[in-house]
Amino acid sequence: MRRFGLVEDANPAAFDRVPDLAIGLPLPVEQTQRERMGRYLDLCSRTENPVPGALFVRDGVEGFSRHPCRGARIVLRAYNEEPLVLLHLTPTGLEGRLGLLTDRLNDARRVMQERKRREIEMQALLAERSRLLAHLEEDAQARQRAEAERDAVLSKLYRAGQDERRRLARDLHDHAGQQLVTLTFGLRKIASRLSCPTALHEVEQLLRHTQDIGQSLRRVTLELRPAALEEFGLITALRSLVEEWNRVTEIVTEFQIVGQEGDLPLETAVTLYRLAQEALTNVAKHAGPGVAVSVVLRFSALQVTLTIDDNGGGFRADEALTSHLVSQGKLGLLGMRERLSLVDGTLNIESAPGQGTSIVARVYRSPEGRGDA
Template sequence: MVTKTCEKDLDNVIDEMVDAVEKSRDEIFNISEDARMEHEQLLRELEVTKEKVQLYIEKGDQLERNVQFSKQRLSEVNKYFDRYSEDQIREVYESTHALQTQLATLRTEEKNLRLKRDELERRLVSLSHTIEKAQGLGAKVSVVLQHLNEDFRKVNDLIIEAQEKEEFGLKIIEAQEEERRKISREIHDGPAQMLANILLRSEIVDRTFRSGYPEEALKEIKSVRKMIRSSLYEVRRIIYDLRPMALDDLGLVPTLRKYLNTTMDYSDVEIEFSVLGQESRLNPKYEVAFFRLTQEAVQNAIKHAEPTLIKVRLEMNNKFLNVTVQDDGKGFDPEQKRDKSFGLIGMKERVEMLDGTLTINSRIGRGTTIHIHVPYE
């Protein structure tokens, strides 16, 4: 009787999961459709804008010819001033001035249209990426939904004890939500902010160059190039974060050493890594947790502290595991509330799941030390 009740409870959990995934799939589809419709609208707007730009160019060229002709006439009037009446002279001057004013206005409008065209093209590229990602994610969600509807229905035949069945369903939901939170934090703190900054700086480059300051524009381009390189590193890091294969094959210490060496190559920060105790394989759950905790602490230091040196120390024995990440960066006030500090929140959550403690010591101008202690047998 208890088994049947637990089986029914697990079926309810699976039904709720299927319903949640179906809703997620529908939301992704709606996002994709909205992006596609906006993409089509922007395409039409871009075509109209391009036609206007071409029209303004043609009008501007014609006006420039008219201005040149009027200037020649004005030059003739100035040269043979005594041959013309006062009204004729005034007419030539006013006509030339009016043409020049009209040409300046037209060129300004043409410049604004060019800026609008460039912005539309950037938005179209961004929307294309969004549509592509949404379609790819929708396909993956469909696969997950298929597994939920087919494979997970067989779980009741494999799990006998009611307690095990309940934990299985709950752990699936917990893992799914945790992964969503992690990816959201990673993208929010990394590429999303960097790409927004790159877009802003690229507009500054465009305006600076058009304003006739090529040297300043070149400086901005170098800055943008540096941000792009940093953004590329962030994307590669997020991909690596999903699951480093070396962690399964070699264990925690070699994987951490390789990761820190790679990070040091990509950044201008020196990283020192030391291990206390015997280097041995750990329970996979602890290896993954400590790898990602160290990874998050190092990345936070590089992104926010502007350090020149980061020291990472890992201590392993048969009773506990410790990791300490210390930097000589600008530090911060731990008592001050930091908005959207998803990195530290994620670290605290992961440490609490292991029944451990996380301690942060930091002072402005004196660097930051993060110490993590987890019981382990």
């Protein structure tokens, strides 16, 4: 407004506070207050710092009300940079407290709404978490069922394979073995009737070939079905295996027994025997010249441990991981692991280039099968 009281502009709140306010007209102040109002506006027009004061303006037809205010000089381009007075009507004490209370209530309402919104979001997250946990539990149960079914199938396949090995060994022994025996006697009978040195020499060569075939047939039969294992136990079968392997490969081999042998299920004994076969075969293939081997079978109250050490070339230990074994086509070590898992056993392979290899198989013993350590 101008310093002599004409209203140039006002905001909606001013019209709410002063109903008789009108643009282009003087402030509707009480008649007795006009002179004081003029002095106040003149003072405000000379400073840019807010000057406190009070207005007594008309409130309705006959009443007047007091409005605390603050005024200061202001220059606006819209009014040709003519000095004006910016008048700010401040609320009364009661109105201020009511306004503050209203603001606090609004703030509290916003806080409650935000809290409610967050609670809804949290409930949604908890519900989603519960659904995820349920799905995970279902997946875990399904995986356990699948693993149990897989183990059952593998166990059946393993037992079927062992039964097939026994059948083949029996057939080779009963049929091919008997035929070789018949052939040997026939050749010997022919040799006894020959007088020609050349013919006799040829028959003797056939006899030697027949004997070689018989030895190969016995070796294959033993690999398919270690008769000593079923008749004399794991220790005797392993000792016989190591001695035969030492004789064929001429590799220095040591065999030790630690602890007292207890009763083992035939399936467990066969698994350890097959593991020793596979490990010794790998030594013969990969260990290199000048290698020495140690085979140790240890019995305790809780487990049976078979350890096969060699001082050969070795390999990187991470190559014993299942994924690497499959990718490299090294199914022998993978087969060891699978066989042991079917009899509640574990297999550890420790190796490094130039440091040899250690294969440690552990099979846990059931309470009824434990012997004295």
